[in-house]
Structures are given as C-alpha cells and as structure tokens.
Amino acid sequence: MHHSCMDLDALILHLLEASPITDQGDLLVRLAAQGHELTQSTLSRRLKRLGVQKVQGHYRRVEASAQLLPEVTITEVPPNLLVLRTAPGFAQALGLSLDAEPVPGLMGTLAGDDTVFVAVLPERLAEVKAHLTRVSAAR
Structure with a gap:
C-alpha cells in the first residue's frame, strides 16, 4: 500500500493522540497494521522531525515554542x-x-x-x- 509522507505524518500524530504510546515498538506495530512498514531508526528520525518527544513516559508532539533551550x-x-x-x-x-x-x-x-x-x-x-x-x- 502506498502512502505519502504527509499521510504517514498525520497517521503518526493521530495514533499518538488516540492512545498513550510508551514505546516506539508499539508505534511500529500500530503503523504496520495501517500498512506502513518502517524501521525503528526511520521512525525515530521521523518522530524527531515532527517534534515528538517522550514526555512523562508517553510519546507526544511538543511545540517548539514550549521547549526551553538549555545552556550550551x-x-x-x-x-x-x-x-x-x-x-x-x-x-x-x-x-x-x-x-x-x-x-x-x-x-x-x-x-x-x-x-x-x-x-x-x-x-x-x-x-x-x-x-x-x-x-x-x-x-
């Protein structure tokens, strides 16, 4: 099944909002059930690009403006x-x-x-x- 990147991004965000996901493996299984076969490293890069982080044990999108940038x-x-x-x-x-x-x-x-x-x-x-x-x- 062919899906565009936008469809996959929207699906990832939808799955994260629909139920608490605590593990990338769980998200990979849910994506595969929707016809998207990804490697863990590809998913990890995509989550970064979407601004998704693990917050209090669950993956969710974090707005860039809400992030406090630490000292370097x-x-x-x-x-x-x-x-x-x-x-x-x-x-x-x-x-x-x-x-x-x-x-x-x-x-x-x-x-x-x-x-x-x-x-x-x-x-x-x-x-x-x-x-x-x-x-x-x-x-």
Whole structure:
C-alpha cells in the first residue's frame, strides 16, 4: 500500500493522540497494521522531525515554542574539534540544527545524549567556535 509522507505524518500524530504510546515498538506495530512498514531508526528520525518527544513516559508532539533551550558550553579541542555539552536529551536536536544551517568550515556533527562533537577545518576552528558561541548566547 502506498502512502505519502504527509499521510504517514498525520497517521503518526493521530495514533499518538488516540492512545498513550510508551514505546516506539508499539508505534511500529500500530503503523504496520495501517500498512506502513518502517524501521525503528526511520521512525525515530521521523518522530524527531515532527517534534515528538517522550514526555512523562508517553510519546507526544511538543511545540517548539514550549521547549526551553538549555545552556550550551563549548570547548575547543585543537586542531579541529569543538565539543558542545548541553542538557541530557538535547544533543541530537542541537546537532541537527547545526547541520541544517552550515557555517563555513564546519564539516559535520556527531551527537550523543548530552554532547555534540563538531568537526571543523583546522584553519577555521576559532571562527566557528566564535560563531557557535554567539548563536548559543542569542537563544
């Protein structure tokens, strides 16, 4: 059965509103019953894009304006690495936002739970750090 992305997004949001879902595996089973076969990693990425987070044990959509952005500390690790530390659970969103608006010299990010490693061209390390410091202070 073929469905567009919008149909799948709407279905995911509908399922999350219709009943409490505490596990991505449960959501995958419910989606499969509706004709949508997804891998767990694909579902996880889609949930992030939709702004869905686990809140008090249940998955639900969280409005961006309702989110308080935590403090970010930036440590320079020469010759070409910046380490960004943030609150638990925010590193992947931070990494995605950095990748979405690339800065000259920023080559890529790798995010865990509360830490983002930012690979930078060595000659641009100070410049990228200054930019990220300004951006994180402006939030």
